[in-house]
Amino acid sequence: MIRTRVWGENFHDRLNHICQRNYPTGMHNCIADALRSDEIEVSVSIFEDPEHGLSEENLNNTDVLIWWSHSRNEDVPDEVSQRVQRRVLDGMGFIALHSAHLAKPFRNLMGTGCGLTWREANEKERLWVVDPTHPIAEGIGRYFELEEEEMYGEHFDIPAPDELVFISWFEGGEVFRSGCTFKRGRGKIFYFRPGHEMYPTYHDKNVQRVISNAVKWAKPTSNERPNYWANVPPMEPLKKPITVFE
Template sequence: MKVTVWNEYRHEQINDESAAIYPDGMHNIIKTFLSEAGHDVTTATLDEDEHGLTASVLNQTEVLIWWGHLAHHEVSDEVVERVKERVLDGMGLIVLHSGHFSKIFKSLMGTGCDLKWRESNDKERIWNVDPTHPITEGIGEYFEIEKEEMYGEHFDIPTPDELIFISWFTGGEVFRSGATFKRGRGRIFYFRPGHETYPTYHQTEVQQVIKNAVNWAKNKNTPKHTYGNYEALENNTEKEV
């Protein structure tokens, strides 16, 4: 499968904590474990021409993974529309952590996508609330991340097609941390963990969820429907008497 991992790639260049955890960028740790799973993985970052998301790149991408935070506003509207059209046409999209505020996620959701947050050392307990779903394969009743940024309800998203994970934090908050949506022919998965100053993407369970999500998000050759004015399939004209 052809996967593109898009990362804003700003924190790792200006924040010593982020750089120490992800010296080659979060996109490259994600690329590594997906490549080990057998996928053909490329990366793209904000400061590349067209943010690395040219029409050629997107046309070859079966699943796009998106991480952004500091510079959502710097992503060009033209590229956002290009990504959106590919999702509607069947490209899978996995939005991670602070990508909830990205232009592409907000455009596809049609809502503000806001939430509560707190930078602290909360423990996150992620509950698996749909154990038969392919995204939860290999994941038990729950798993824990010892230190993470807190996200809390209310999360301003549409009602998900499927709710996969719910998080609880030691501060008492809960959050819909794994949710799926369908837009056009495309499948979308939002997955909450991934604050840039914690080694979240090194954790086995987090990697497993992302690997499962990539397999789930790939378009399964669903039919392309015809829209607009359409000729009748049957001869429905009345016979002349």
């Protein structure tokens, strides 16, 4: 089982009547309910929990952390953000959704400002699969569409992704790198753009499939952990000299 934790602000979910209508039990629970399966075990944490639900114990029992945030990015204490960052470097997967591009752990892991352009208008988003061989795109087809979403546009101030899985096109003409992977230390990171709180995006089956695929991709490996501080003996001498030229 992949131990997955969905973290949400639970701010708009409580105070915005449109968000409440779209997600009666909260965005975090909508995402969590869609993920639960024979392969994925899901826990939920929110901003109001003790230590924001991100204690050492919780993180040590998490294989993949999914993060949605917006209005309270700066309210997450640096200590908690750094705790998440250390766990990612140690092998925990991290999936940043929508406006979590400005979440402290994501910015710390990227090492850039992670800014972008945006337009809050209900317009169609078409997400094109640009790497059909990638496991995160499994079962999606050439593209899928969301009839109503917020626009995010370039330039997106992130490092060049290790892999680009999706590119979004919007009715206003903009494009955006909307599905990006990164590796930091032993951890794998996926940024996925859709998910504005004013739209029922996380009920979409394709969005749910992408996030589920991403969890399976981002899970920690079982490879032996390198011991970087080991005092290793010298390599065995060669049995015979190498002849470069006859």
